[in-house]
Amino acid sequence: MELLEKNEKLxxxxxxxxxxxxxxxxxxxxxxxxxxxxxxxxxxxxxxxxHSEVIGMQPEGNWITRAPSLxxxxxxxxxxxxxxxxGLYLYSAxxxxxxxRDEMIAQLHSGKxxxxxxxxxPALTWADIGAIGWLxxxxxxxxxxxxxxxxxxxYSRAMVRICKEESFHQRQGYEIMAKMMSGTAAQREMAQxxxxxxxxxxxxxxxxxxxxxxxxxxxFKWKIKRSTNDELRQKFIDKTVQQAEVIxxxxxxxxxRWNEEKKSYDHGPINWDEFHSVxxxxxxxxxxxxxxxxxxxxxxxxxxxxxxxxRLKEEKLN
Amino acid sequence: xxxxxxxxEVFMQAxxxxxxxxxxxxxASDKKMALQNARDTYTRRGEGTSIWVVPTDAIVASNPDDxxxxxxxxxxxxxxxxxxxxxxxxxxxx
Amino acid sequence: xxxxxxxxxxxxxxxxNALVQSYRLSEWCSNAPTLEEDLALVNFALDMTGRAQALxxxxxxxxxxxxxxDDLAYRRGEREFCNHLINEQPNGDFAHxxxxxxxxxxxxxxxxxxLMRSADERLASIAAxxxxxxxxxxxxxxxxxxxxxxxxxxxxxxxxxxxxxxxMFTGEMFETDAVDALLRDKxxxxxxxxxxxxxxxxITEMVKMSGLSMPEGAYMQSGGLKGxxxxxxxxxxxEMQYLQRAYPDAAW
Numbered sequence: 195m196e197l198l199e200k201n202e203k204l205x206x207x208x209x210x211x212x213x214x215x216x217x218x219x220x221x222x223x224x225x226x227x228x229x230x231x232x233x234x235x236x237x238x239x240x241x242x243x244x245h246s247e248v249i250g251m252q253p254e255g256n257w258i259t260r261a262p263s264l265x266x267x268x269x270x271x272x273x274x275x276x277x278x279x280x281g282l283y284l285y286s287a288x289x290x291x292x293x294x295r296d297e298m299i300a301q302l303h304s305g306k307x308x309x310x311x312x313x314x315x316p317a318l319t320w321a322d323i324g325a326i327g328w329l330x331x332x333x334x335x336x337x338x339x340x341x342x343x344x345x346x347x348x349y350s351r352a353m354v355r356i357c358k359e360e361s362f363h364q365r366q367g368y369e370i371m372a373k374m375m376s377g378t379a380a381q382r383e384m385a386q387x388x389x390x391x392x393x394x395x396x397x398x399x400x401x402x403x404x405x406x407x408x409x410x411x412x413x414f415k416w417k418i419k420r421s422t423n424d425e426l427r428q429k430f431i432d433k434t435v436q437q438a439e440v441i442x443x444x445x446x447x448x449x450x451r452w453n454e455e456k457k458s459y460d461h462g463p464i465n466w467d468e469f470h471s472v473x474x475x476x477x478x479x480x481x482x483x484x485x486x487x488x489x490x491x492x493x494x495x496x497x498x499x500x501x502x503x504x505r506l507k508e509e510k511l512n
Numbered sequence: 513x514x515x516x517x518x519x520x521e522v523f524m525q526a527x528x529x530x531x532x533x534x535x536x537x538x539x540a541s542d543k544k545m546a547l548q549n550a551r552d553t554y555t556r557r558g559e560g561t562s563i564w565v566v567p568t569d570a571i572v573a574s575n576p577d578d579x580x581x582x583x584x585x586x587x588x589x590x591x592x593x594x595x596x597x598x599x600x601x602x603x604x605x606x
Numbered sequence: 607x608x609x610x611x612x613x614x615x616x617x618x619x620x621x622x623n624a625l626v627q628s629y630r631l632s633e634w635c636s637n638a639p640t641l642e643e644d645l646a647l648v649n650f651a652l653d654m655t656g657r658a659q660a661l662x663x664x665x666x667x668x669x670x671x672x673x674x675x676d677d678l679a680y681r682r683g684e685r686e687f688c689n690h691l692i693n694e695q696p697n698g699d700f701a702h703x704x705x706x707x708x709x710x711x712x713x714x715x716x717x718x719x720x721l722m723r724s725a726d727e728r729l730a731s732i733a734a735x736x737x738x739x740x741x742x743x744x745x746x747x748x749x750x751x752x753x754x755x756x757x758x759x760x761x762x763x764x765x766x767x768x769x770x771x772x773x774m775f776t777g778e779m780f781e782t783d784a785v786d787a788l789l790r791d792k793x794x795x796x797x798x799x800x801x802x803x804x805x806x807x808x809i810t811e812m813v814k815m816s817g818l819s820m821p822e823g824a825y826m827q828s829g830g831l832k833g834x835x836x837x838x839x840x841x842x843x844x845e846m847q848y849l850q851r852a853y854p855d856a857a858w
Contacts (some may be wrong), residue, residue, distance in 0.1 A: 197777065202557040223576070224573075225573055225574075225575060225576050226576045227576070227577075228554070248636075248641065251635065251636040251792075252636055255635050255636045258632050258633075258635055258850060259629060259632065259633065259842075259845050259846060260845055260848045262849040262850065262858035263676045263858055264655055264658060264659045264662075264675055264676055264678070264679055265659075265676075267628070267632070267655055268652060268656065268659075271635065271648055271651055271652055271655065272556075272631055272648075272652060274635055274636070274645075274648070275556070275635070275645055275648040275649070275652075276556075276633075278636070278641055278644050278645055278648070279553055279556065279645055281641060281858060282536075282538065282553060282642065282645070283536050283643045285641070286519070286535075286536050286537035286538070289519060289537070294516065295519075295539065296514050296515065296516045299514070300514070305633045309650070320849060321857065331787070352536070355536070359557070370858075373617060373857070373858065374858075376729050377856055377858075378855060378856050379855060380853060380854065380856065381853070381856055394529070469655075486636075490636070490637050490638075490639075491514075493639070493699070493808045494638065494639025494640065494700070495514060495639075496585035496758070496760050496761060496764070497640075497643075497700050497754070497761070498514070498515050498516070498517060498541075498639055498640060499641035499758055499760075499761070500754050500757025500758045500760070500761030501516065501517060501545065501757065502515050502517065502541050503757045503761075504541065504542070504753040504754075504756050505541045505542050505750070505757045507756060508542065517640065518638065520658070538642055539640065539641075539642060540642065541753070542753075544749050545642075545749065545753075547640035548646065548745075548746055549643075549645075549646070552642065552645045552646040552649050553642060553645055556645075556649070
């Protein structure tokens, strides 16, 4: 009898309306009924996430040929390759919603689809590679850990794989920073300079306060999103400040104070004007990043066409 | 129109004898490329001993709207499960 | 020349070839025709970096002056590098990269298959690992050469142009000098004369499968063994060794 009940419960789980599934915290799968708004929201978010991974290869890629040791080169290559792989996982997951990778790339090129703002800043010195791994990947992982519980099954599964793989990314960045902070005066200066330039853009990665995020209501209702931007940002600050202190880096925020009452840090105001300006195309590297992606895409077209042409010829033969 | 090549689903076997489990997807124009792309994408951390690739459009999925007729009828057949049976006290290795 | 000096040079050659290839392959990162191919080429670059580490570490040990793999990679000038010229050539288009991979990976597959039987145990054990990587690189390059050679008119034209352009750098891979002679006597080095006909046969076969024609009568370039390179290597090292040159006292 007990078994029967258990099976019925399982059965209940597998059926029912979209709302009932969301209510029960069941994953939504590609063939399930879903509101058009849910599908569109996911396509927008997942393709943006995928584009961010791929565009994010560029600033770090800027240092591959100049990585200062064979070990550093290996780590950096493996990390950037991971970003490409993660873009690939996310494109594939988004494709289950009925949009193709070609279409997503076309949307990126037309400006309809966005990517994370952070990659519109330049990677100027080797310390930037440390800062990107430690701060940018550190911020991303806070967000991605939360997304492992997102309601769309393929997205959630991609995030689980991504989080598992990214666990070394932040460590490699922090290791670079730590090594430089225990190095020469020039290295310490370089590390602090990178910290100064990447800290605030990293905080902006979580997005504006919820009241400023037009679509966040639906995202919460549909359980695509599980934590608020401010909650995630706070989590990131609280764990990162201590790490900075350990290696002697100063967080470039004069108003940063430990708040004993809320058991977390208070921080100074974020320059949202800069954020919006960069989103609107005025960051130092917006044009460069897009131009690079378009160029590579165009240069690869003859290869993709040749592969398809060869397949068609082979199919005719067989 | 640009092409990003066809989509393939990737199934990985983690160790000899294990089930093949869906890992994700890749794009490729032919079988050889599909296998190599799956290898280069999904075994970067030594995750696999064997790979299957299947063109995505060759996969047939059950329709969630049919779930009641597909899956409900097997729910009450608990006699298929070993725990359904009452074994005499003291019987061993059964 | 002592056996030790010869062995040092031999390891350096193999290590430099891996290092320079790793550099060129890594330049494909975020530049490949598909995301999947991007990952594949970076995998190859990682294979090459690991290979360079193993061989240059061993070179440093044989030399016995306390030099690490990084010292050898980052603190030597262009006249001290002894890689084959083919490996330092710019990537060019995807067809050029595939043509080079086809030539070099086939060579390395045959070379390291032989080196597995080297009397030097360390080299033999490095070779056992490398030969698996090379076999995959060769297969990957061969499959792409077939696709491009039999794909569109444009891809066939590009693939043929790539093979023709790189051909003059292939002869050097089979050159030998006193280092080889000394180590051949000790059964440490590979007999390049033995693998040359096999390489030629395989390449001819693969070029044929790709619907392309074998380049003819090209004058073969030479110089890598003596540290006389094409102009590209200097630029590569300037970039690769940038931090060591700008901050000689820093550790990274």
